[in-house]
Amino acid sequence: MRIGVLGTGDMADALSTHWVRAGHEVLVGGRDGLRAERLATRLGGGTRHGSLAEAAGFGAVVLAALPYGAGARVVAEVRSSLAGRVLLDCSNPVGSGFRLLTDGGPSAARRLADAAPGARVVKAFNLCHEDVWRMTPPVFGGRPLAVPVCGDDEEALALTADLVRDTGCTPLAAGGLDRAALLEATAALFIGLWVGEGADAQAIAPPLAFAAGPAHA
Numbered sequence: 001m002r003i004g005v006l007g008t009g010d011m012a013d014a015l016s017t018h019w020v021r022a023g024h025e026v027l028v029g030g031r032d033g034l035r036a037e038r039l040a041t042r043l044g045g046g047t048r049h050g051s052l053a054e055a056a057g058f059g060a061v062v063l064a065a066l067p068y069g070a071g072a073r074v075v076a077e078v079r080s081s082l083a084g085r086v087l088l089d090c091s092n093p094v095g096s097g098f099r100l101l102t103d104g105g106p107s108a109a110r111r112l113a114d115a116a117p118g119a120r121v122v123k124a125f126n127l128c129h130e131d132v133w134r135m136t137p138p139v140f141g142g143r144p145l146a147v148p149v150c151g152d153d154e155e156a157l158a159l160t161a162d163l164v165r166d167t168g169c170t171p172l173a174a175g176g177l178d179r180a181a182l183l184e185a186t187a188a189l190f191i192g193l194w195v196g197e198g199a200d201a202q203a204i205a206p207p208l209a210f211a212a213g214p215a216h217a
Contacts, residue, residue: 001025001159002059004085006052006074008035011090012065013042014133015125015167020045021136022166029055057081061088061159062119068093068101068108076115083118086156088163090125093184098192100185109150109180122151122160123180124171126187137168148174148183 001024008030027048030036040049056078068091089109093101109123138145147164161171193199
C-alpha cells in the first residue's frame, strides 16, 4: 500500500516505522524539507520525502499526524490532492488542564472532513502516547492493544484495520465518524487520569463479562 504522511513529528515517526517494516511505500511530507528528509532517512525501506501536497497525493491512505491547531488548516491547503483518499486522523484536541479544545463543537476528525470534503476521514491511533506505538508490538499482559476506529466508509475502515494490524494491534470498530468526538473525549479523560492523577485508567472498566452487570455474567 502507498501511504502519504502529513507531518514529521513523533506520531508520524512511530506509526510509519511499523508500516515501512510491513512493506508499505511511504512518503513523508512537511513544510520543513530537511525534517521530512531526516525522517524518511530514519525510516529507511525506500521511504521518500517531499512537500505536504506531494504526501497528500501519494497514496490510497494519508496519515494526518498534525497538531489539532494546525490540522484543518493544512488539510484545507491540500484538499484537492486528498479527494477519494483515506485520511487518518490521530490528533487529540487536548489543552491545558486536560481540557477538550473542541469545547462542544465539531470533533477534530469532523473538522478535517469539513476541510477536505472529498476525503474519507477515519479516526484512529489517538488513545496512546507515541512511545506505545514504538513498541513492537504493543502487547500488555499477553493481550495485543485494541485500537478503536471510527469512520463512515467501509473500504476506508477496512484499509485502516489492515494498518492497525500492521502495528501488531487489534482493530476495534467504534462506529461512524460522529463518534470520533467520543474517542477524543476519552483521550482527554485518560490523559488527565494517567498524567494528572497518576491513576490506572484501565481500572475504571470492569471485565467484559460484567459490562452489563453481575446478573448477566
